[in-house]
Amino acid sequence: MVVFIILLKSLVVGGLVGFAAGAGAARMFHSPTTQGLGAFRTMGEMNACEGDAASHFSFGLGFFFNAWASAVAAGAFTQDVTHRVIPNWAAATLLLKNKKLAASVHNPKRMAIMGMIIGMIVVAFLNTTAAAIPKSLQVTAVAVLVPAANTLITIIMPILFWLAAIDAGKRTGFWGTLFGGIAQLIMGNAVPGVVLGILIGKGVDDQGWTRITKIIMASAILLFILSGFFRGFDIQLIHSFKLSVSDWLNYLHRLVTVK
Amino acid sequence: MNDIELSEAQKAKSFWYADWAFPIIVGIMSAGVFTGTYMYIKYGVGAFNEVAIVALLKAGLNGGSFGAAAAFGASFLFARILEGSLVGILDLGGSILTGLGIGVPAILLSVGLTAPLKNFPLALLTGAILGLIVGGIIVLIRKYTINQSNSTFGADVMMGAGNASGRFLGPLLILSAATASIPIGIGATLGALLFYKWEKPITGGAILGAMILGAFFPV
Numbered sequence: 001m002v003v004f005i006i007l008l009k010s011l012v013v014g015g016l017v018g019f020a021a022g023a024g025a026a027r028m029f030h031s032p033t034t035q036g037l038g039a040f041r042t043m044g045e046m047n048a049c050e051g052d053a054a055s056h057f058s059f060g061l062g063f064f065f066n067a068w069a070s071a072v073a074a075g076a077f078t079q080d081v082t083h084r085v086i087p088n089w090a091a092a093t094l095l096l097k098n099k100k101l102a103a104s105v106h107n108p109k110r111m112a113i114m115g116m117i118i119g120m121i122v123v124a125f126l127n128t129t130a131a132a133i134p135k136s137l138q139v140t141a142v143a144v145l146v147p148a149a150n151t152l153i154t155i156i157m158p159i160l161f162w163l164a165a166i167d168a169g170k171r172t173g174f175w176g177t178l179f180g181g182i183a184q185l186i187m188g189n190a191v192p193g194v195v196l197g198i199l200i201g202k203g204v205d206d207q208g209w210t211r212i213t214k215i216i217m218a219s220a221i222l223l224f225i226l227s228g229f230f231r232g233f234d235i236q237l238i239h240s241f242k243l244s245v246s247d248w249l250n251y252l253h254r255l256v257t258v259k
Numbered sequence: 260m261n262d263i264e265l266s267e268a269q270k271a272k273s274f275w276y277a278d279w280a281f282p283i284i285v286g287i288m289s290a291g292v293f294t295g296t297y298m299y300i301k302y303g304v305g306a307f308n309e310v311a312i313v314a315l316l317k318a319g320l321n322g323g324s325f326g327a328a329a330a331f332g333a334s335f336l337f338a339r340i341l342e343g344s345l346v347g348i349l350d351l352g353g354s355i356l357t358g359l360g361i362g363v364p365a366i367l368l369s370v371g372l373t374a375p376l377k378n379f380p381l382a383l384l385t386g387a388i389l390g391l392i393v394g395g396i397i398v399l400i401r402k403y404t405i406n407q408s409n410s411t412f413g414a415d416v417m418m419g420a421g422n423a424s425g426r427f428l429g430p431l432l433i434l435s436a437a438t439a440s441i442p443i444g445i446g447a448t449l450g451a452l453l454f455y456k457w458e459k460p461i462t463g464g465a466i467l468g469a470m471i472l473g474a475f476f477p478v
Contacts, residue, residue, distance in 0.1 A: 012291075040348060040414060066462055077307050
């Protein structure tokens with residue numbers, strides 16, 4: 001019985017993810033002294049619920065429906081399961097017992113254990129119901145989702161990140177545009193480049209060319225060189241300028257063959 | 260665990276607050292997320308990511324190139340590791356869900372290492388090890404930089420753009436549904452309207468509406 005195997009595996013996966021999501025979210029409230037795991041938006045949203053169990057629950061519920069639709073349609077949970085559903089439902093359950101934030105939402109141990117339970121239930125539910133849906137229903141969803149998703153990832157996201165970089169200041173705009181263009185050429189998507197541009201631009205804005213910003217810059221350049229090499233961008237570049245590739249470069253590429 | 264706030268000294272020793280525990284927590288998370296990707300490949304359900312990003316991996320699984328997924332995931336992982344150690348919050352979405360959950364599997368599959376993604380215990384183990392490494396790197400960077408950093412490195416800018424892009428998916432789905440066929444377009448529009456009235460994200464309504472009408476009038 002495939003659904004039963006999926007259920008068992010989902011319980012394991014959900015328990016692991018829920019445990020870490022709960023502990024990581026609670027640790028965020030103690031950052032920067034304690035390293036947290038989550039997202040700024042998660043922390044902002046959890047603060048916005050102001051320790052009210054009903055707010056936490058209904059906030060999670062809205063995203064749960066979205067995640068369910070996405071899981072049923074395409075098998076993808078959305079990031080909201082770990083960012084919003086598990087942390088907020090764990091918080092809601094803990095707040096029912098104890099209204100003090102320090103003993104509930106901000107307590108990594110309690111959030112981890114409650115997150116584990118919620119994670120097991122949520123992941124098992126999403127996976128078993130999505131697996132039980134007939135395949136014919138998924139055909140439409142995929143036919144609609146894939147083109148929309150492609151537009152989102154190839155056009156909308158790069159443009160939004162790019163405009164955000166330009167609006168954030170002269171430096172982020174400059175580095176975002178430079179790295180964005182290079183990333184589009186080498187990796188086929190500008191987002192990682194623009195993100196690095198924002199990272200470097202904002203870092204230099206805030207603290208100047210320190211050791212940290214120089215290290216980030218050097219790593220970014222190294223990342224571009226390595227991914228350019230492994231994707232054969234150097235060869236294509238030379239070819240498209242109608243030049244011939246020297247033997248040593250061809251030899252180097254044959255040494256490390258990556259599909 | 261006592262209910263009162265712990266002092267800084269107590270926090271450094273307690274598993275739940277200590278830096279040394281961070282790699283373990285990341286390891287647990289990654290084990291689950293990586294295995295979620297294994298389940299997606301094996302059963303078609305269970306990937307812990309946005310449809311748009313899972314679609315990148317799907318392109319590779321369907322015989323295309325894993326390049327986009329690999330580059331996208333790996334670069335996000337890289338940027339988030341830097342940012343996470345500097346700001347004190349590791350972004351789960353970029354580092355683990357996209358980096359370790361999509362990027363690393365795409366890299367492994369593209370070089371022919373399929374075993375970690377075909378075997379349940381091996382997937383758990385691979386994920387845990389990858390997470391331990393990422394968590395360990397972050398704790399190491401923190402040791403050297405924590406007292407020097409007074410910058411968020413534009414995390415707020417990226418967060419704003421990230422949230423804004425999510426909002427585009429709803430309308431995009433309706434556009435895409437309307438191109439697929441007239442009944443599916445009508446279904447998506449009505450579904451989105453209904454969810455909007457309920458004050459839910461219209462993305463879910465658009466997908467469900469398209470699916471229901473698509474069941475009666477297949478493309």
